[in-house]
Amino acid sequence: MDSRAPTSTYRLQLQPGFPFAAAEAAVPHLAALGVSHLHLSPVLEAVPGSTHGYDVTDPARVREELGGEEGLRSLSRAARALGLGLVVDIVPNHMAMAPRHNRPLWEVLRKGPGSPYASWFDIDWEAGGGRMLLPVLGGPLGTELPHLRVDGEVLRYHDHAFPLRAGTGELPLPELLDAQWYRLGWWRLARTELAHRRFFTVSELIGVRVEDPEVFDATHGKILELLDEGVVDGLRIDHPDGLADPGAYLRRLEKATGGRWTVVEKILAEDERLPESWPVAGTTGYDALRRLDAVLTDPEGARGLLDRFRRYAAPPGDLGGDWEATRHRSAERVVDHELASEMARLTRAAAGACAASPEAALRDRAPWALRTALRELLVRMEVYRPYTPRDAAAVLTERAAAEARAAFTVPEEAEAVDVVRGLLCGRYGEWPEQVELCTRFAQTSSALRAKSVEDNAFYRYVPLLSANEVGGSPGRPALEPEEFHAWCARTQRERPLTGTVLSTHDTKRSADVRAAIAVLSQCPDRWAETVEEAASASGAGTAGGGPDRQLAWAGWQTLFGLGAPSGERLTGALLKHARESGLHTTWTEQDARYEETVTTFVTAVLCGTPGERVTALRKALEPHVRANVLAAALLHLTMPGVPDVYQGSEGEYRALVDPDNRPPATFPHPDPGAKGMLTAAALTLRRRRPELFGAGASYRPVPAEGPAAGHCLAFTRSGRVLTAVTRLSLRLEESGGWRDTVLLLPPGRWTDLCAPGREFEGPTRAADLLGALPVALLERVDED
Numbered sequence: 001m002d003s004r005a006p007t008s009t010y011r012l013q014l015q016p017g018f019p020f021a022a023a024e025a026a027v028p029h030l031a032a033l034g035v036s037h038l039h040l041s042p043v044l045e046a047v048p049g050s051t052h053g054y055d056v057t058d059p060a061r062v063r064e065e066l067g068g069e070e071g072l073r074s075l076s077r078a079a080r081a082l083g084l085g086l087v088v089d090i091v092p093n094h095m096a097m098a099p100r101h102n103r104p105l106w107e108v109l110r111k112g113p114g115s116p117y118a119s120w121f122d123i124d125w126e127a128g129g130g131r132m133l134l135p136v137l138g139g140p141l142g143t144e145l146p147h148l149r150v151d152g153e154v155l156r157y158h159d160h161a162f163p164l165r166a167g168t169g170e171l172p173l174p175e176l177l178d179a180q181w182y183r184l185g186w187w188r189l190a191r192t193e194l195a196h197r198r199f200f201t202v203s204e205l206i207g208v209r210v211e212d213p214e215v216f217d218a219t220h221g222k223i224l225e226l227l228d229e230g231v232v233d234g235l236r237i238d239h240p241d242g243l244a245d246p247g248a249y250l251r252r253l254e255k256a257t258g259g260r261w262t263v264v265e266k267i268l269a270e271d272e273r274l275p276e277s278w279p280v281a282g283t284t285g286y287d288a289l290r291r292l293d294a295v296l297t298d299p300e301g302a303r304g305l306l307d308r309f310r311r312y313a314a315p316p317g318d319l320g321g322d323w324e325a326t327r328h329r330s331a332e333r334v335v336d337h338e339l340a341s342e343m344a345r346l347t348r349a350a351a352g353a354c355a356a357s358p359e360a361a362l363r364d365r366a367p368w369a370l371r372t373a374l375r376e377l378l379v380r381m382e383v384y385r386p387y388t389p390r391d392a393a394a395v396l397t398e399r400a401a402a403e404a405r406a407a408f409t410v411p412e413e414a415e416a417v418d419v420v421r422g423l424l425c426g427r428y429g430e431w432p433e434q435v436e437l438c439t440r441f442a443q444t445s446s447a448l449r450a451k452s453v454e455d456n457a458f459y460r461y462v463p464l465l466s467a468n469e470v471g472g473s474p475g476r477p478a479l480e481p482e483e484f485h486a487w488c489a490r491t492q493r494e495r496p497l498t499g500t501v502l503s504t505h506d507t508k509r510s511a512d513v514r515a516a517i518a519v520l521s522q523c524p525d526r527w528a529e530t531v532e533e534a535a536s537a538s539g540a541g542t543a544g545g546g547p548d549r550q551l552a553w554a555g556w557q558t559l560f561g562l563g564a565p566s567g568e569r570l571t572g573a574l575l576k577h578a579r580e581s582g583l584h585t586t587w588t589e590q591d592a593r594y595e596e597t598v599t600t601f602v603t604a605v606l607c608g609t610p611g612e613r614v615t616a617l618r619k620a621l622e623p624h625v626r627a628n629v630l631a632a633a634l635l636h637l638t639m640p641g642v643p644d645v646y647q648g649s650e651g652e653y654r655a656l657v658d659p660d661n662r663p664p665a666t667f668p669h670p671d672p673g674a675k676g677m678l679t680a681a682a683l684t685l686r687r688r689r690p691e692l693f694g695a696g697a698s699y700r701p702v703p704a705e706g707p708a709a710g711h712c713l714a715f716t717r718s719g720r721v722l723t724a725v726t727r728l729s730l731r732l733e734e735s736g737g738w739r740d741t742v743l744l745l746p747p748g749r750w751t752d753l754c755a756p757g758r759e760f761e762g763p764t765r766a767a768d769l770l771g772a773l774p775v776a777l778l779e780r781v782d783e784d
Helices: 020-033 066-079 104-116 141-147 174-176 187-193 213-228 248-255 286-295 299-313 323-336 340-355 369-379 389-395 398-405 416-422 432-454 481-494 511-522 524-538 549-562 567-581 592-606 609-620 623-637 673-688 729-734
Strands: 009-014 037-040 042-044 054-060 085-090 092-095 131-139 148-151 156-157 160-163 182-186 201-207 233-238 260-266 500-501 642-645 700-701 714-717 721-726 741-754 759-765 775-780
Touching: 020 037, 020 066, 020 673, 054 066, 054 213, 066 085, 085 213, 092 104, 104 131, 131 389, 141 148, 141 182, 148 174, 182 187, 187 213, 187 340, 213 759, 248 260, 248 623, 260 398, 260 673, 286 369, 286 481, 286 500, 286 511, 286 524, 286 623, 299 511, 299 524, 299 549, 323 340, 323 369, 323 398, 323 432, 340 369, 340 416, 340 432, 340 592, 369 398, 369 416, 369 432, 398 416, 416 432, 416 700, 432 609, 481 700, 511 524, 511 549, 511 729, 524 549, 524 609, 549 567, 567 592, 592 609, 623 673, 623 714, 623 721, 623 729, 623 775, 642 673, 673 775, 714 741, 721 741
Parallel strands: 009 037, 009 642, 037 085, 054 092, 085 233, 131 182, 233 260, 500 642
Antiparallel strands: 042 054, 092 201, 148 156, 156 160, 700 714, 714 721, 721 775, 741 759, 741 775
16 A cells, blocks of 8 residues: 555535635644545536535546635645645546536437447446436426427436437427437336445436446546646545456556555444455545444443433334334345335346346246345345355345245245345356346445435444444444454454544544434433423423424434534434434425424424523533543544545534535634644644554554553554543542542653643553543653
8 A cells, every 4th residue: 555645634515605715815724723635525527516526427526616626736735735645535436417517418319229338337228228317307298298398409308408310400309319229207107116236325327337448448537647647645434345357356446546545435333344355545434433432432331322312202123112123124125215226227137137148947937036145135124235246146145045944935036035046156157147147246235334324324223323423333332442343453463454433424423423422321300301301391291282202302413513503504414314214204205284383393392491401411511521522522633544624624524414524624724722723733743643553563552450441541642642531420420539549550651632732651540640631642752
């Protein structure tokens, strides 16, 4: 891996309101903060006005709305002048489904499968009867015909524009529509009739066949040029799980970049490892995020919160009362509804694999039985996807197969489970149709896991919202210090330059909001009493008095995490919560009456007098919120890996789910406070002494002794830097404080980087070390 790897990165969300010039203006501030690299959101041409840049329209051009290629090069020069580099987010999996902006797609729609660009996009022409469904109409075609008009060689529908197949422009409208390589359809048909791969369930993004070497070259040429010329230094790869063969893609990319520092946005299950064969530094850091949050959560109190949530909201097990049951029900819902198109394509792939099999015993399988087998195996997947037949054999367990067979009433039909499982695990050999099945299964699996867990189950199972984060495990929200240390030591051995994060553009709540909510695990009774009092005062959660108690419980936590009432922000977050959960309203079948109760609940209850009970509790617990915020920040900045600081999070940063977390950045931070001072100290140290944190560094836990030893979490990096944080400070206070607890500092003289002039040596009283601040960052200053 590239020796020029960052010591830390700082994520900037580029958009028309924050272009390259704004980033360039922030460079002096960020250099002074101590970061080594700026981390830019996608920089290639995207849909006009896009605030995220993942809807790429032209991978061969730098986005003009951001300042174009000269703007990017100017930013790079300004950064380099102050010793900073650039890391860029790229999107190999998909492009924008916007024909009038996406020229390659325009040409495919104009010329069909004969277009030279047809190989770019993952389209199943045969399934669509030789035509590609474009689900853009506001209603059935018959009702929308008056809004369709021919304009020369273009077909227009409101703001949409589509190319006409050569020689069809003079046909009557019904015949003209039938003569195209595409079929305009009602937007609701996307759920069941798509013939192209999309990003999860987002029909506005179309899958790209980057596994084709020519497509790889065409879509990566500009980025590789920028790397080659030193404008860009490293890459973040968005959603590799959507690709046909992520490992092969990453090997090709590694060769093309010469081994530049690269991390992948890969979500790992609890005990899952990143494939060793992937030539990358590691992940973007959600696996680290989970451990950071969990070690600052009280295990016993988390169980108490679950019990009180069940009493308060009384949700049935599979609708939020039990994590595993909720996750399973969510997977069934998503696979049957949102991913119906993907399941149809996967079933066709399974039928094709059976029909082409050299094994006669695999033939003559009913499509419905194959679909049932696929469905039952998919909903039992405990990782995002397999990458090889060996992976499939490991995750498609006999237990999962036995449960899948139980879905059949006729034992002979249940053999379809063994057939499908055998094909996926490579037990019958390999042939093109079998490879196609394995590819489609893996891609569907990753989409199912993301949508069912992150975008559904996380919004149904809500005893402790701080655990419901990307890469999180709400069923096991807490981690003991020994487990945290073991994970850090393994990371240092295996992937020392992996990415680590606390807040991102995709986190459902910023780190500071989650740190506050996690404090509730230390006082479950006090929290439950506060909620009951507030609910009683408002009538919330009762018939006619607000939304259901499940959403109300999440709402109270959201208010506590945010720390102050904000009608607009809370309404946006809770409406999204209600639609994602799908219990009473959804994005596509909105219940206006229910959503009105949510809005009223926010304005009259959360932002009214009842909500004051929750904000009063937040104020009373503010010292413990602060301890969690600072502990999470310091652990993140000094643990193994390359920390990524999200824009604005160097100081206090309270943000809810997107788009609340994506406004243009403001520099400098208006009130950096103790967190800003701590962040600057840690980042500056990393840049000054990179050898203490990189590939050749070490990680060692530092023990504490005494009655409160479990509340001190400490470790050293390479024997020269020591991190110590207060863990579960409310429990610590209630148990009598530090008393005679001491931290056994390693030999040497240690100076406090956050309080110049303070030095420590040998066994040190925790009360002295962690008194003024609940955290300490020490550097060894003696010669030996």
